[in-house]
Every structure is written in structure tokens, then in C-alpha cells.
Amino acid sequence: MSMDMFSVSGMRALVTGGSMGIGMGIVKRFVEGGAKVLIADRVTEPATKYIKSLASTQRQNISVIEVDLLNDSAPGAMMKSMIDHYGGIDVLVNNAGIYPMSPMLEMSEELFDRVYRINLRAMAFTCKAAARLMIEQKTKGKIVNIASIDSVHPSYAGLAAYDASKGGALMFTKNFALEVAKHGILVNAIAPGGINTEGTTPASMAGMSAEERDKMMRAFVSQIPVGRMGTPDDIAKVAVFLASHASDYMTGSLVIVDGGRLLM
Numbered sequence: 001m002s003m004d005m006f007s008v009s010g011m012r013a014l015v016t017g018g019s020m021g022i023g024m025g026i027v028k029r030f031v032e033g034g035a036k037v038l039i040a041d042r043v044t045e046p047a048t049k050y051i052k053s054l055a056s057t058q059r060q061n062i063s064v065i066e067v068d069l070l071n072d073s074a075p076g077a078m079m080k081s082m083i084d085h086y087g088g089i090d091v092l093v094n095n096a097g098i099y100p101m102s103p104m105l106e107m108s109e110e111l112f113d114r115v116y117r118i119n120l121r122a123m124a125f126t127c128k129a130a131a132r133l134m135i136e137q138k139t140k141g142k143i144v145n146i147a148s149i150d151s152v153h154p155s156y157a158g159l160a161a162y163d164a165s166k167g168g169a170l171m172f173t174k175n176f177a178l179e180v181a182k183h184g185i186l187v188n189a190i191a192p193g194g195i196n197t198e199g200t201t202p203a204s205m206a207g208m209s210a211e212e213r214d215k216m217m218r219a220f221v222s223q224i225p226v227g228r229m230g231t232p233d234d235i236a237k238v239a240v241f242l243a244s245h246a247s248d249y250m251t252g253s254l255v256i257v258d259g260g261r262l263l264m
């Protein structure tokens, strides 16, 4: 059987939050697979460093744009950049997201809104902008939304805002898939389990001591049947599948990639 159907070669892909963590894992697999990639992130330094480390032939196929997804102009700016760099878009990966721990009993309206605006609202309007461009191009396309196992089951108390946003991201994915299927645009979601990333490092777990975090991580790993945390590449390989022609009869699906965590 030819493996070409799993190829992303030549595809023009936008990855939000691609400077770090899962997003960077996806960027690396796409670049390795010969895609043309635009990283969109509010932090560009790690992406720029990664680009500099690439061979010159690969460097031609990757760019970075600084955007803050809290800004309503971000989706338009990202599409313009895709057109300027690559003439259009074939694949959108909505990966950027935040997961601050804060009990609802202590939650500020500002924090709740920030989580909702980045994880759901920006995802939705970036989907809208990308799909409109794909329709205009008459080229079809693939959209991969990074949801979470928390889209379907809560992990911890303190993630109510996050879980609401990710539950919303899942249902948005399904309804948008229904809406744009007639244009040949396929929209799926990935639900990662616990993945080691910059975002899950001690420094970024605001309000938690190192001891508390270690205890939480040990408890989390004990609940993962395969016995380890995931890596960004565990998610990246599934993103490649959902971007490739191997998944051409899939839309509105949620692919759970959690080492079996949800089985527990």
C-alpha cells in the first residue's frame, strides 16, 4: 500500500500557538513532511530559533507571524499572511490555548473571558476566516482543532472555565463540520490527554508549589494505562493523519489521544 495518502507534502498549513508545546510538535512533523507552514503565536522567539536551526531548503517553507488571538483582527491577519507567503491555505490547526487553574468560587470575570476568548471564540473565528478562504480558493481543506479530554470529562476541580471552553470547542467542531462539508472542508478535533509541554511545567502552573505539582503529576500518571505522560509528537502524528488524505472520510470526529486515560 502506498503511504502517499499520509503525506502532507506541499500543503499550506497554519498552526496557531506553534511556538511551543503541542503546536511546535505539530509544526516539526509538518515541516518534516514537506508542508509549507506558518506559525502564528503571540510569542515568536522560540519559533524564530527553531526556524534558524533548519536547513536552508526547509527554511523556505516556514514563516512566523506575531498575533494575539485575544485581538479580533488576528484571524484576518493570519489569512493575509498565508496569502502573502504561500498564496492560500489548505490546512488550519487551531492549537493555541490556555489552561489556568482557578476554582470557579475564586474566578474573575476577566479570567473566565480570557479562557473563553482564546480557546473557543478565537478558534471559531479562525475557522470562519480559513473556511471562507478555502471556499474562495475552491480547493477544499482540512481543519484540526485541538480540544482536550476535558471536552468530554473533567480532569480536575479548578478547570471549570477551561472545560466549558473545550466542551464548546468540541461541539463547535461538530456543527462547523456539518456546515462546511458541502464545500469539501473537513473539520475534526483531537483530544489530548496529559502532554508534557512548556504549559505544563512548574513555572507556568500559577499558584501551585513544585511539591503540589509533582504530587498532581504522579497522581495523573498513575491514572494513565500506558504508564506515561504524552509528548507533543504523540499529538503531532495524529494531526498529520487528520491533515492528510488518509482521513478524507472523517469529519466532525473527536480523536482521543490520551494513553487510555479516559478508560479509567
Ligand SMILES: NC(=O)c1ccc[n+]([C@@H]2O[C@H](COP(=O)([O-])OP(=O)(O)OC[C@H]3O[C@@H](n4cnc5c(N)ncnc54)[C@H](O)[C@@H]3O)[C@@H](O)[C@H]2O)c1
Pocket (backbone or CB within 6 Å): 016, 017, 018, 019, 020, 021, 022, 023, 040, 041, 042, 043, 067, 068, 069, 070, 095, 096, 097, 098, 099, 118, 146, 147, 148, 149, 191, 192, 193, 194, 195, 196, 197, 198, 199, 200
Ligand atoms: N498539554 C496538555 O496536557 C494538554 C492536554 C489537553 C489539551 N491541550 C491543549 O493543547 C493546546 C496546546 O497546549 P500546550 O500544552 O502545548 O500549551 P503551551 O502553553 O505549551 O503552548 C501554547 C502556545 O499557544 C500560544 N498562545 C497562548 N495564548 C495565545 C494567544 N492569545 N495568542 C496567540 N498565541 C497564544 C502560546 O504562546 C504557546 O506558544 C491547548 O489548546 C491546550 O488546551 C493540552
